[in-house]
Amino acid sequence: MNSKNKTYYFDYNATTPVADEVLSEMMPFFSQSYGNPSSIYGLGHESLRAIGQARRQVSKLIGSGEREIVFTSCGTESNNTAIWSALQANPDKRKIITTTVEHSSVRNLVSDLERSGVEVIRIPVSKEGELDLQQLEQSLSDDVAVVSVMWANNETGVIFPVEKISKLVKSKKILLHVDAVQAVGKIKIDTSKIQIDYLSLSAHKFYGPKGVGVLYAHKKAPVHPLILGGHQERDLRAGTENVPGIVGTGKAAEIITKSNFDDLVIQTGQLRDRLEKALLQEIPGSFINGKSADRICNTLSITIPNILAEVLIPKLDEAGICVSSGSACMTGALEPSVVLQAMGLSEDEAKCSIRFSLGLKTTQEEIDYVIEKTPRAIKEIQLVKIKAGN
Numbered sequence: 554m555n556s557k558n559k560t561y562y563f564d565y566n567a568t569t570p571v572a573d574e575v576l577s578e579m580m581p582f583f584s585q586s587y588g589n590p591s592s593i594y595g596l597g598h599e600s601l602r603a604i605g606q607a608r609r610q611v612s613k614l615i616g617s618g619e620r621e622i623v624f625t626s627c628g629t630e631s632n633n634t635a636i637w638s639a640l641q642a643n644p645d646k647r648k649i650i651t652t653t654v655e656h657s658s659v660r661n662l663v664s665d666l667e668r669s670g671v672e673v674i675r676i677p678v679s680k681e682g683e684l685d686l687q688q689l690e691q692s693l694s695d696d697v698a699v700v701s702v703m704w705a706n707n708e709t710g711v712i713f714p715v716e717k718i719s720k721l722v723k724s725k726k727i728l729l730h731v732d733a734v735q736a737v738g739k740i741k742i743d744t745s746k747i748q749i750d751y752l753s754l755s756a757h758k759f760y761g762p763k764g765v766g767v768l769y770a771h772k773k774a775p776v777h778p779l780i781l782g783g784h785q786e787r788d789l790r791a792g793t794e795n796v797p798g799i800v801g802t803g804k805a806a807e808i809i810t811k812s813n814f815d816d817l818v819i820q821t822g823q824l825r826d827r828l829e830k831a832l833l834q835e836i837p838g839s840f841i842n843g844k845s846a847d848r849i850c851n852t853l854s855i856t857i858p859n860i861l862a863e864v865l866i867p868k869l870d871e872a873g874i875c876v877s878s879g880s881a882c883m884t885g886a887l888e889p890s891v892v893l894q895a896m897g898l899s900e901d902e903a904k905c906s907i908r909f910s911l912g913l914k915t916t917q918e919e920i921d922y923v924i925e926k927t928p929r930a931i932k933e934i935q936l937v938k939i940k941a942g943n
Contacts, residue, residue, distance in 0.1 A: 562875045565910045567877055569913075591793070604624070614810050623770060624765065626764055627765070631751075650697055655703055679896070693722065702732070708879040708908055728751070736849070737754055750771045839858070856903075
């Protein structure tokens, strides 16, 4: 650990810290207002009312109706429920359109469905990570049950033009699912202005607690429960609700709704750009993945040739710097990034890529520290390799 024993956190795309106001809002529902929201006595009604308030708070964040919000356990469950619902509603339609750079919660699901006989069409991206809209349009047909795309890529930050995608997909009367897990708090989302059937969110990506997700389902979109049991969530998601987590999700949504959104995005983008420029200058041969594309303000994916991420990340951790090699769900896996390879990187290049992602608590001092320590860590790794004869 660094001499100051401080953590310099640059992995906000993996998870965000729970905001102080969020934690304060949650605490009473662990020990005081602990009633089961399905119970008919007063203590249960307190929990039920709290869930209702959280539903209103989330609906305001994304411009939806309250009854269009379904609380789940995570973004993965929301993604799975959306795609499952579309297939169940259209049993005669056996095609799914998605992309080559989706999160594993979509990618692995559609691969499993493919093995059971569903045809999966994967739309490619350019070397900058931008979606091939022409191929998407050409792939739309009457036998497609659902189109599933992400709004912002979790590894590179590249933004897909969801409004354009929506117009193409809905012109063919096809259901559209958007994974917006990385978009919340970085892109303004208004479902009242863009035709989307399903939208997935995850609370711990926007300063809420882990273990809570949100599925927005348009009032006319079919929803078939992924989890069966009781009558919770209007029969759309069985299981006793995680009341403290849902309350925290609502508060986190409220904080974003009331924030000076544009200023936060600009400030975060300026810090990211300063870090990006300095790293490119200090690390010869390095390059940014998706640099020319439209990206969310906080994300920087950099490839450093001949420096393996699995070696560099622990080295940075010694200096108190937390970064990742891409998707947090793939941490520990030795396989190179599917996303980066879909963008044209070689397997070796993908293994030499790391991701910095910034958040609300990122400071100029932290940026300066990373600019100082990262090139130094790389030089130390290179020196070891030279001494070892590599």
